[in-house]
Amino acid sequence: MTSPSLASRGVTSGPAAFPVVNDFSIQVATVNGSGSQTANLVLLRSLFQSGVPVSGKNLFPSNIAGLPTWFTIRACRHGYVGRKKGTDILVAMNPETAHEDVLGLDPGAVVVYDEPLRLNALRDDLVFYAVPFDKLVAPVCPDAKLRKLVRNMIYDGVLAKLLGIELEEVDRALDRQLAKKPKALALNQAALRAGFDYAAANLEKRDPFVAERMQATSGRILVDGNAAAAIGAMMAGVTVVTWYPITPSSSLCETLATYMRRYRMDPETGKATFAVVQAEDELSALGMALGAGWMGARSMTATSGPGISLMAEFTGLGYYAEVPAVIFDVQRVGPSTGLPTRTAQGDILSTAFLSHGDTRHPMLLPSSPREIYEMAIAAFDLAERLQTPVFVMSDLDLGMNTWMSEPFPYPDAPMDRGKRLTPETLAALGEWGRYRDVDGDGIPYRTVAGDGLPPYFCRGSGHNDRAQYSERPGDYVANIDRIDRKFQHARTLVPPPVVERVEGARVGVIGYGTSHWAIVESRDQLREEAGLDTSYLRLRAFPFGPELEAFVAAHDRVYVVEQNRDGQMASLVTLDLDAALAPRVRRVLHYDGLPVDARTITDEILRQEAAAHQEARR
Amino acid sequence: MTSPSLASRGVTSGPAAFPVVNDFSIQVATVNGSGSQTANLVLLRSLFQSGVPVSGKNLFPSNIAGLPTWFTIRACRHGYVGRKKGTDILVAMNPETAHEDVLGLDPGAVVVYDEPLRLNALRDDLVFYAVPFDKLVAPVCPDAKLRKLVRNMIYDGVLAKLLGIELEEVDRALDRQLAKKPKALALNQAALRAGFDYAAANLEKRDPFVAERMQATSGRILVDGNAAAAIGAMMAGVTVVTWYPITPSSSLCETLATYMRRYRMDPETGKATFAVVQAEDELSALGMALGAGWMGARSMTATSGPGISLMAEFTGLGYYAEVPAVIFDVQRVGPSTGLPTRTAQGDILSTAFLSHGDTRHPMLLPSSPREIYEMAIAAFDLAERLQTPVFVMSDLDLGMNTWMSEPFPYPDAPMDRGKRLTPETLAALGEWGRYRDVDGDGIPYRTVAGDGLPPYFCRGSGHNDRAQYSERPGDYVANIDRIDRKFQHARTLVPPPVVERVEGARVGVIGYGTSHWAIVESRDQLREEAGLDTSYLRLRAFPFGPELEAFVAAHDRVYVVEQNRDGQMASLVTLDLDAALAPRVRRVLHYDGLPVDARTITDEILRQEAAAHQEARR
Amino acid sequence: MTTTSSSAPAPGRKVNRIGLELAAYRGGKSTLCAGCGHNAISERIVEACYEMGVESERVIKLSGIGCSSKSPAYFLGQAHGFNAVHGRMPSVATGATLANHRMLAMGVSGDGDTGAIGIGQFVHLMRRNVPMIYIVENNGCYGLTKGQLSPTADLGSTLKNGVVNDLPPVDLCALAMDLGASFVARSFSGDKKQMLSLLKAAIAHRGTAMLDILSPCVTFNDHEGSTKSYSYVKDHEEPLEEISFVPFFEEISIDYEPGTVRAVTLHDGSKLLLKKLAGDYDPGNKAMARRVIHESAARGEFPTGLIYVDPTRPDFLALLNLVDQPLAELPAGRTRPPREALDAINDALR
Amino acid sequence: MTTTSSSAPAPGRKVNRIGLELAAYRGGKSTLCAGCGHNAISERIVEACYEMGVESERVIKLSGIGCSSKSPAYFLGQAHGFNAVHGRMPSVATGATLANHRMLAMGVSGDGDTGAIGIGQFVHLMRRNVPMIYIVENNGCYGLTKGQLSPTADLGSTLKNGVVNDLPPVDLCALAMDLGASFVARSFSGDKKQMLSLLKAAIAHRGTAMLDILSPCVTFNDHEGSTKSYSYVKDHEEPLEEISFVPFFEEISIDYEPGTVRAVTLHDGSKLLLKKLAGDYDPGNKAMARRVIHESAARGEFPTGLIYVDPTRPDFLALLNLVDQPLAELPAGRTRPPREALDAINDALR
Numbered sequence A, B: 001m002t003s004p005s006l007a008s009r010g011v012t013s014g015p016a017a018f019p020v021v022n023d024f025s026i027q028v029a030t031v032n033g034s035g036s037q038t039a040n041l042v043l044l045r046s047l048f049q050s051g052v053p054v055s056g057k058n059l060f061p062s063n064i065a066g067l068p069t070w071f072t073i074r075a076c077r078h079g080y081v082g083r084k085k086g087t088d089i090l091v092a093m094n095p096e097t098a099h100e101d102v103l104g105l106d107p108g109a110v111v112v113y114d115e116p117l118r119l120n121a122l123r124d125d126l127v128f129y130a131v132p133f134d135k136l137v138a139p140v141c142p143d144a145k146l147r148k149l150v151r152n153m154i155y156d157g158v159l160a161k162l163l164g165i166e167l168e169e170v171d172r173a174l175d176r177q178l179a180k181k182p183k184a185l186a187l188n189q190a191a192l193r194a195g196f197d198y199a200a201a202n203l204e205k206r207d208p209f210v211a212e213r214m215q216a217t218s219g220r221i222l223v224d225g226n227a228a229a230a231i232g233a234m235m236a237g238v239t240v241v242t243w244y245p246i247t248p249s250s251s252l253c254e255t256l257a258t259y260m261r262r263y264r265m266d267p268e269t270g271k272a273t274f275a276v277v278q279a280e281d282e283l284s285a286l287g288m289a290l291g292a293g294w295m296g297a298r299s300m301t302a303t304s305g306p307g308i309s310l311m312a313e314f315t316g317l318g319y320y321a322e323v324p325a326v327i328f329d330v331q332r333v334g335p336s337t338g339l340p341t342r343t344a345q346g347d348i349l350s351t352a353f354l355s356h357g358d359t360r361h362p363m364l365l366p367s368s369p370r371e372i373y374e375m376a377i378a379a380f381d382l383a384e385r386l387q388t389p390v391f392v393m394s395d396l397d398l399g400m401n402t403w404m405s406e407p408f409p410y411p412d413a414p415m416d417r418g419k420r421l422t423p424e425t426l427a428a429l430g431e432w433g434r435y436r437d438v439d440g441d442g443i444p445y446r447t448v449a450g451d452g453l454p455p456y457f458c459r460g461s462g463h464n465d466r467a468q469y470s471e472r473p474g475d476y477v478a479n480i481d482r483i484d485r486k487f488q489h490a491r492t493l494v495p496p497p498v499v500e501r502v503e504g505a506r507v508g509v510i511g512y513g514t515s516h517w518a519i520v521e522s523r524d525q526l527r528e529e530a531g532l533d534t535s536y537l538r539l540r541a542f543p544f545g546p547e548l549e550a551f552v553a554a555h556d557r558v559y560v561v562e563q564n565r566d567g568q569m570a571s572l573v574t575l576d577l578d579a580a581l582a583p584r585v586r587r588v589l590h591y592d593g594l595p596v597d598a599r600t601i602t603d604e605i606l607r608q609e610a611a612a613h614q615e616a617r618r
Numbered sequence C, D: 001m002t003t004t005s006s007s008a009p010a011p012g013r014k015v016n017r018i019g020l021e022l023a024a025y026r027g028g029k030s031t032l033c034a035g036c037g038h039n040a041i042s043e044r045i046v047e048a049c050y051e052m053g054v055e056s057e058r059v060i061k062l063s064g065i066g067c068s069s070k071s072p073a074y075f076l077g078q079a080h081g082f083n084a085v086h087g088r089m090p091s092v093a094t095g096a097t098l099a100n101h102r103m104l105a106m107g108v109s110g111d112g113d114t115g116a117i118g119i120g121q122f123v124h125l126m127r128r129n130v131p132m133i134y135i136v137e138n139n140g141c142y143g144l145t146k147g148q149l150s151p152t153a154d155l156g157s158t159l160k161n162g163v164v165n166d167l168p169p170v171d172l173c174a175l176a177m178d179l180g181a182s183f184v185a186r187s188f189s190g191d192k193k194q195m196l197s198l199l200k201a202a203i204a205h206r207g208t209a210m211l212d213i214l215s216p217c218v219t220f221n222d223h224e225g226s227t228k229s230y231s232y233v234k235d236h237e238e239p240l241e242e243i244s245f246v247p248f249f250e251e252i253s254i255d256y257e258p259g260t261v262r263a264v265t266l267h268d269g270s271k272l273l274l275k276k277l278a279g280d281y282d283p284g285n286k287a288m289a290r291r292v293i294h295e296s297a298a299r300g301e302f303p304t305g306l307i308y309v310d311p312t313r314p315d316f317l318a319l320l321n322l323v324d325q326p327l328a329e330l331p332a333g334r335t336r337p338p339r340e341a342l343d344a345i346n347d348a349l350r
């Protein structure tokens, strides 16, 4: 909750102009379990409905109730939706953190606070607005027990007034949120109005931040990445979902179950075209998914770091016995239990090489809800085409925070169920071998129980191309080399990177996943503030395609931006490149559990650029 | 069981000289469970006692009885003890594989076979000796049920005669092997003599291979690496051993338990100064070891690939909560169950990065029984000094095969129990923080329950330097950076590589573990056959010390030789080097489950050298 | 559960009701030790499937790792098989049945595979009553890793090297029953007749049929001092009843005095006829079953036979309200919601 | 087991037999929900340790992951603690006791931590009878991950969102007892008196003392329809006996009619006095205990109190024949064999 130099704040980017329109971040500091979620989402949605690009990030503790929580809403007319370093408007509801929160603000920031906290005494370079929450809530909510919940809506009213958000939009947003609970709706409406009226009557606008209607969100939806992944998996036709609860992945399967109950019940019989099973742990969750994949079903599980570690042995089985399954890893901060409610891109290396022996696994790298929706669909196709576990590497920021998104497009391409033996193929091949590469892509044909075609014995121990047990050195080498050929072939099947080459740029940025949003903003900062043009390659999958090497070759230095300590993707990139290009790879790392912000990237790239030039001059 | 060009065979290395003295490999083909182990070890030991350098490698199937097994004894006056490609003398006892075994031999090889198999009809370019085993065994072993077991000793007698091994040495070796079973001893003595006498009377020497007394083994011992590791662990003062059976690591803990029952019972009370517990699985085995390590005991477990995968989550806990434990990984061929009775160096990458989040772990890389003995001791010191799980990466070849070794030296250095807080340190520090780095090496002081010093709460979740639960970004970063500092500091604590710089050599070889023995031989081949001088760096630990980069910098090309498909150590080397040196790193890989042999390395290095020169000429 | 269409046997060769010879049910050549109890069990599985007229194509064979877990390769060569990882067959089997509920799933495990590393998955499989046959080939030791004690080794039983087991055994039958398995039996690899009847009954049952089959390891655990040796088990097994199995496609032709035989009707209509031996054992009575298991164990005996059965407990798949067609076989048209569904979802998020 | 030297209490403040105030046994401030059953359990642990005069320095606290598993941070601030990984506390605790058998090990787990992911380690810990107190704070759900069903949820119990549990519960007491735990009890976070007596008895016992404590999750599982809500548990708990605990350092001062009270003498000499309630319950009789557990479960009741105890079964460490000094504290001179030993080893390999 610290914030950087003034230079980095919306207020002063460009000539310090009043008013600052649609470019601010609001941080609401509360305790969890206090019901502030409704107020925060209503505020977010009001801005969104007003056409202002927004993003919402919830910073919550790893417990259930009573600890400090911060919800951040960023409104940005430029469309930047990454985390912004520093807060422009603080809503200080939590006595426990209020002092520290206020002391961490940059000069000029705004503080809306609960009057008895007397925060205005702390500093004189901020704009303070005191609000007597308890006094205001009492009349609108006679039932004292409910006041805790309703109280928060007051700050929505205050902010609506201060920022100039149209009250009808707030009302509409509130309506959406509580449509099904008319009693709660009425109470909250009253609280909203109480806040608004109080501000109108008592608070004189003394800060520059203003919300104005724009047209930048029309057609968009608001959604979190876990829901997007769930919708994608459902549209991919998943039939077997096995999972074990773990933050931040639980809501992926829970949302999926909810959607499936709605959209995947057989219309005629009312029966389910899917099974969702809560397993006893992650080993079992993946074991079930593999059992189902072996039988020919589209199966998946979702987990986070500790679960990935527990899945190591089974992942190796899937790799070597060549069984499809889709695994969503909604990454959180490790190692071990780490920070379960904070975000990271920290499982890249251990997932790429998950399990003993020579193994490597395809990973998809979504950066937005729309993309994880599409990649969820792609992942099932890839798992069946490649006959191997495929990982979708999401993270807490994507999975649990609220993002604007294009609506999800209907998947027009038919499902790719991979190389399933058919009577025709069998006739054409003459003789079938489960693990025989008949066309050079390393991918053999498979049969599944019940399809009436020849059976085979699936195993994690050594086997020849007819799936017979074998300890022969030659059989082993032929098989493991073929599996590697398959992995190399995967380079041509996975989503290619998105490349933006800028004419004349000598510096490239490589990113992936949620780091994307801060990179987009940082590249503008680099260009606008330092005149540094950068090209950009956004990785969307491992193994990499040829675009990566071409990109690195075309630039003097490439900065791999990621959210871990050890430069995990940079390591994979380095190992993949022609070694002569290795010196061009640089690392920009951020790993404190908060989503990376543009300023951090900009500062670090400029620092390294300066060093590189100094080096060159020497 | 295939063999390469003639050029690679002892017979023709140098001018084809008769006789070929002390330079041959014997392969005994039997079925497992047939009791050939005694005969093979006796043969091995007879040569050893005659002063001839030997090594014995058992190629056995992953079942208990009835499948083909090959035991290879290499005698080599030059002292090479790596696997030799190709067999000089085949003892064909197994009807099932006899044909294939014979067809795979190089011309000029010798076949001692069971007469009824009529193998001599198969080829005319080999030297055949027929032995009527059943006829010979009947008179010396009246009890028909025992014949199967005694029968094998006959080929020892035949070979002793053919090769000219002194019968007294065979007798002595037999005595050692069966001293405790006088009945079996007598039967075997008779069989031995029957074979010897039969050969004397019926077989005319028609091959060049001869064993002659040398003085190259005096003072040496014969031992397998698992026993050596066990002895080392015992001498290291291990007190808690928790394990789960798995080939090829089981015998490590079983041997350790045997030694401990002998040498670690309290002389006064007859009570144990150790606990050996067979856990219910590998997760539990490591959990117990960590529990004991946390309490201040020296604890260990031993496993192989599948166990390593299962230990992923707990390893991350050990890393992040900073709990010592020693883990022996006796590597076998993966992925998954793979080839459980074949050797590999295939867990390097997955162990280095075992567990989700940013983790990395020290690994020691023993290449000989003597070294694994010493490294076992070092591992306990390192685990306590670094307060983290330390892996000793052995393999099946080292662990289960029979090696000549220097006797184990008594550890003169006192145990390093690491930074344990004492009342004095506490007084000097003023205030103690469990995770506070007070002197820059990244290693904090620790206390353990029962020591009377301040307690702390150990956890795998986020914590500050006083071991208090914390989700603060700054606390997290400070802590994880310190842990990385500790890891960097480990570079200076782990065993340094063994470097042999050859004046003027432009090519370097990098190896580790059991690949060493074939590398030694290959370097001689490269020099003698191709005039290629090579320097050599043998890695003994990860993380690497500064010697590695200096070595690479001093050579045009370095070949990392290892026994896996993916060049796992080469990857770690590449990532560790100054990127400008990366292009110098080349890979020589062998991964068919047999120990790598010199010829494979030589051929591959020469192939790549030729390509490099051609490249340069273009 | 997967016994289907019959065809007239061709004259001259001995065939079952679907026209197949016994040989059609065999698998690869065993690589287990000669005399291993596990081999006898494989033979009984072959016979049971033959006699029941099971279609191999509708069977899936699953296992973990161990000598026992190798056996699926040695029976029913025409069925798909999955030799998974150590101790984790239950989850793989659960997933497989979810994907295709029409298959007859047969799992084979060992006492180490199930009782040690796999006990967690075992517990949850039993609790779910996943429809499958779960066979534990129980030899009280780890055969494949050369004879270490397993969690089913009895208190006081000794290893070949003299080590005495000082921990109480896990009783897999008691555990399975308490957790919810709907068919629990114990047998002995040396008792061909009993095992065969139990296997056929397990095939006819719907739900988890857990068979704990004492199966001596002749290489590592067949010595004096072991309570899992062939002779010890033979001397200490205590059949609860004399069992005959009458498949649904046959008439009951056995004569018995009224009151001496209890008949249990299984899911597919087959019947188990239990002729009373000692006492009036009722395998439908969990409390009695529990008492008998624990009392015999205290006496050092192994009760064998059908210990517990509840043909009515719904199996795990029944709880999931699945469509009839196996999930794995659903066409895309039934698994990808229509465009309107996605439109509605998008709209709700606007 | 770790109650030691007493000192005279300073006048004026209320102290225990080793001169410490209750406050000395407290831990950090709880971050659990207000009203969570787990908090009540922490308080009882504090009281039990205070009343027994336990030395905190001789206690180790262990846990897995979950709301329940957080609790060790909230009691006995002067003891070492280890918050391990989900479901794996048993192995860590086993290793810790191996290293130092003089410590009083207290493990706290949840029903998810123990019953789901951790059931395998639970089974083996019970079987080994590792000397420790093993508390399951049982709320029938996963609190920390927001209320999913756990394996101890009862058949038919509903989640807040209406989902009905259709699998039978794992009865941890029955399981622990059958597997070999030597002290098995059930209590309720709302029953202060009973829990306190049981905790003190657990401290006095040597071997695994497994306490399954029903501990309602007020946030996710306290609604109508849940069988683990505060009111449901209160209405359905069925005490087996009225318990009083007399520590070894006190005289029995309770009056009772002869024949109405059963006394159990524990390892350290303390006594449990069990006043008979319904029937003549004997916690030394496993068969009776088994019967009562299963019968009450069938009635939808939870029997509470001391279910089973065997003060004589040797604990796991006793089987290992360890030297008296804790292994972790042995000096190098006792753990590194002398030079002659190594010489002998080398010689044998020559």
Ligand SMILES: Cc1ncc(C[n+]2csc(CCOP(=O)(O)OP(=O)(O)O)c2C)c(N)n1
Residues within 6 Å of the ligand: B244, B245, B246, B247, B282, B306, B307, B310, B337, C065, C066, C067, C068, C069, C086, C109, C110, C111, C112, C113, C114, C137, C139, C141, C142, C143, C144, C145, C150, C217
């Ligand atoms: C994760 C893992 N750990 C250990 C092993 C080694 N292992 C193979 S089989 C086996 C025990 C088998 O015992 P059991 O299940 O009783 O089968 P049996 O051989 O006695 O029939 C073990 C420990 C393994 N394959 N995988």
Ligand SMILES: Cc1ncc(C[n+]2csc(CCOP(=O)(O)OP(=O)(O)O)c2C)c(N)n1
Residues within 6 Å of the ligand: A244, A245, A246, A247, A282, A306, A307, A310, A337, D065, D066, D067, D068, D069, D086, D109, D110, D111, D112, D113, D114, D137, D139, D141, D142, D143, D144, D145, D150, D217
């Ligand atoms: C390996 C792993 N999987 C999943 C989780 C997520 N997780 C944390 S606590 C918990 C369940 C806790 O339930 P319970 O043990 O009953 O404790 P309660 O919170 O109800 O007290 C889960 C699944 C985890 N931390 N680690």
Ligand code: SF4
Residues within 6 Å of the ligand: B064, B065, C031, C032, C033, C035, C036, C037, C038, C067, C068, C139, C143, C144, C216, C217, C218, C219, C220
């Ligand atoms: S070792 Fe034992 S269990 Fe394994 S095959 Fe041989 S007899 Fe059977």
Ligand code: SF4
Residues within 6 Å of the ligand: A064, A065, D031, D032, D033, D035, D036, D037, D038, D067, D068, D139, D143, D144, D216, D217, D218, D219, D220
């Ligand atoms: S969520 Fe439930 S279990 Fe967790 S602290 Fe709150 S009440 Fe207790």
Ligand SMILES: [Mg+2]
Residues within 6 Å of the ligand: C066, C068, C110, C111, C112, C137, C138, C139, C140, C141, C142, C143, C150
């Ligand atoms: Mg077994």
Ligand SMILES: [Mg+2]
Residues within 6 Å of the ligand: D066, D068, D110, D111, D112, D137, D138, D139, D140, D141, D142, D143, D150
């Ligand atoms: Mg719970």
